[in-house]
Amino acid sequence: MRLSIPVLCLALIATGCGRREPLVSNGSLTVVQGSSVLPPPSRSDLTAADRPALIGPLDTIEVSVFGIPELGREMQVDASGRIAMPLAGTIDARGKTAQELGDAVAAALRRHYVRDPEVTVNIKSSVSQVVTIDGSVVEPGLYPVTNQMTLMRVVASAKGLTEFARQEDVVILRTVGAQRMAGLYDIAAIRRGAYDDPPVYANDVIIVGDSPQRRLFRDLVSVSPVLAAPLIAVLQ
Numbered sequence: 479m480r481l482s483i484p485v486l487c488l489a490l491i492a493t494g495c496g497r498r499e500p501l502v503s504n505g506s507l508t509v510v511q512g513s514s515v516l517p518p519p520s521r522s523d524l525t526a527a528d529r530p531a532l533i534g535p536l537d538t539i540e541v542s543v544f545g546i547p548e549l550g551r552e553m554q555v556d557a558s559g560r561i562a563m564p565l566a567g568t569i570d571a572r573g574k575t576a577q578e579l580g581d582a583v584a585a586a587l588r589r590h591y592v593r594d595p596e597v598t599v600n601i602k603s604s605v606s607q608v609v610t611i612d613g614s615v616v617e618p619g620l621y622p623v624t625n626q627m628t629l630m631r632v633v634a635s636a637k638g639l640t641e642f643a644r645q646e647d648v649v650i651l652r653t654v655g656a657q658r659m660a661g662l663y664d665i666a667a668i669r670r671g672a673y674d675d676p677p678v679y680a681n682d683v684i685i686v687g688d689s690p691q692r693r694l695f696r697d698l699v700s701v702s703p704v705l706a707a708p709l710i711a712v713l714q
Contacts, residue, residue, distance in 0.1 A: 529625045532680070533571045533579060534606025535559045541583060544596035549587075552602060565590045576601055609678050611636045613686035614643035623682075628675040629663060632684055639665070643686055650676065651683040651713075662709040673707055 503509045533539060535557050543549040555561055559572025561579075566586035571579050576599040587595040608620040609632055616637035629650065633639065646664040653659070661676065668675050678684065 529679075530575050531601055531604070532607065533559075533574050533576070533601060534604070534680075535572065537571075537604045537606050538602040539571070539576070539579070540600045540602050541580075542598045542600075543583075543587070543592075544598070546592070546595070565592060607680040609680065609682045609684065611684040611686070613684075614640045615686050616640060623678065623680045627678050629678055629684065630665070630668060630675045632678055633665065633686070639686060647687055649685045650678065651685070652679065653681065658713040660711055660713055662711075676708065 533555060535555055537555045538552065539555065539561070540552045541550060541561075541563065549564060551563070553561055553563075555571050559570060560568050561571050562568045563583065563586075566583050567590075569579070569582050569586055571582075574582065580597040580599040583599070584595045584597040587597070604622065607623045609623050609627065610620055611632050612618045615633060616639075618636060621632055621635045629648065639645065645666040648663045648665055650661045650663065651658070652661075663676060664672075667673060
């Protein structure tokens with residue numbers, strides 16, 4: 479009597495029926511032969527590329543002047559992006575790095591006859607360097623931006639996608655120069671390694687799910703529902 483295919487597979491489990499074929503190298507991956515352990519990262523892999531931390535309104539900074547402790551203080555940048563110090567006066571801190579602000583404070587002190595001031599500025603806390611995520615995530619809101627912030631990390635900070643989120647409908651809105659730009663991304667494709675997890679920057683707005691910006695891409699996405707690469711556009 480001939481056995482049906484399912485019965486035959488059950489009978490032959492011990493001999494490997496239904497076993498997956500071994501993974502081999504192809505155009506999208508290279509199998510490391512003879513290795514079963516993922517190698518540790520190098521030191522350079524553990525550090526992100528330098529991304530300047532810029533000072534903005536309502537950030538808290540600490541200013542120290544070497545040899546003049548009475549000028550040192552912790553302060554909050556005001557809502558217009560300025561700070562005020564004795565002898566130095568009012569200084570625009572907005573958009574400067576800590577080093578650049580220190581140089582500006584030193585220049586202002588020199589104008590008031592402080593000889594060779596050595597000024598150090600540290601950013602104690604930042605509320606201006608944030609990214610906004612909205613739409614189909616568990617906890618929409620504002621999240622601080624670090625050197626290593628990426629789309630997937632922002633989504634993780636927002637406690638992940640909701641149950642019915644459309645993973646292919648993720649838009650990053652960004653102003654570059656005077657232009658408003660948008661990129662459409664597919665989180666499922668990023669998870670598969672189809673393309674890199676994109677970095678995000680301060681003032682980016684991330685929208686998961688339907689939105690007017692997402693609908694700008696509707697015709698393109700209907701042609702290719704699974705993005706092989708991000709779609710980038712300038713918004714008019």
